[in-house]
Amino acid sequence: MSSIPEFAELLADTRQSAAHLEMRDAYFTNPRFEAWQDGRRVDWDDRGSWWRPYHQNIADAVARGVRVRRVRIVSEPVTDYIAWEHYQTRANVEAGEEVRWLPRHRAWDLLVPGTDLWIFDGRLMRIHHFSGDGEWVGKELCDERSAVSRHAAAYERIWERATPHDQYEVKVK
Numbered sequence: 001m002s003s004i005p006e007f008a009e010l011l012a013d014t015r016q017s018a019a020h021l022e023m024r025d026a027y028f029t030n031p032r033f034e035a036w037q038d039g040r041r042v043d044w045d046d047r048g049s050w051w052r053p054y055h056q057n058i059a060d061a062v063a064r065g066v067r068v069r070r071v072r073i074v075s076e077p078v079t080d081y082i083a084w085e086h087y088q089t090r091a092n093v094e095a096g097e098e099v100r101w102l103p104r105h106r107a108w109d110l111l112v113p114g115t116d117l118w119i120f121d122g123r124l125m126r127i128h129h130f131s132g133d134g135e136w137v138g139k140e141l142c143d144e145r146s147a148v149s150r151h152a153a154a155y156e157r158i159w160e161r162a163t164p165h166d167q168y169e170v171k172v173k
Contacts, residue, residue: 004139004141005141007054010120010124011061012057012060012061013120015066015121016122017066017067017119017122018119018120019069019071019118019119019155020069021073021113021116021119022071023072023073023112023115024134025074026081026133027081028134028136033081036087050091051091056095058097059096062095062096070092070099071099071162072100073102073104073158074102075104076103077173078170078172081134082170086165093166100159100162100165100168101162101163102161102163106161110157112154115128115130119148119152124142126139126140
């Protein structure tokens with residue numbers, strides 16, 4: 001595939017399901033994470049302060065019947081970054097995402113993809129690449145049927161074992 005559509009375009013073309021796998025314990029930093037580290041918290045009653053175009057894209061997809069799921073494989077105790085992600089996941093859930101967490105020590109016997117990815121309708125993967133320190137490196141698409149099928153099957157096994165967001169307790173140092 002020569003050009004890679006942006007996430008919003010891929011999600012807009014999705015009809016049934018979008019599944020996201022995240023496996024890093026830290027990603028590139030951003031001002032919202034830094035604010036959280038400084039003790040500033042989201043005013044959940046002020047939706048305009050935290051609702052982003054991403055959340056609207058998810059809400060629109062869910063409204064048209066797309067099931068959007070995210071599972072995060074994390075080390076325990078979690079990093080500050082993962083503790084922040086757990087805190088801010090409320091926004092994802094309010095947008096309509098189903099989110100689960102799988103401690104890395106409970107995933108040892110699963111075959112896990114080598115990098116973060118999205119699977120759209122079981123037919124297309126958007127693969128995310130990061131540097132060792134969590135900086136964004138790039139993305140690629142894969143529509144090769146057997147590769148997508150293998151990754152989708154792995155995702156389902158991970159999903160089944162993972163704990164729903166509202167039941168997962170963050171274990172920090």
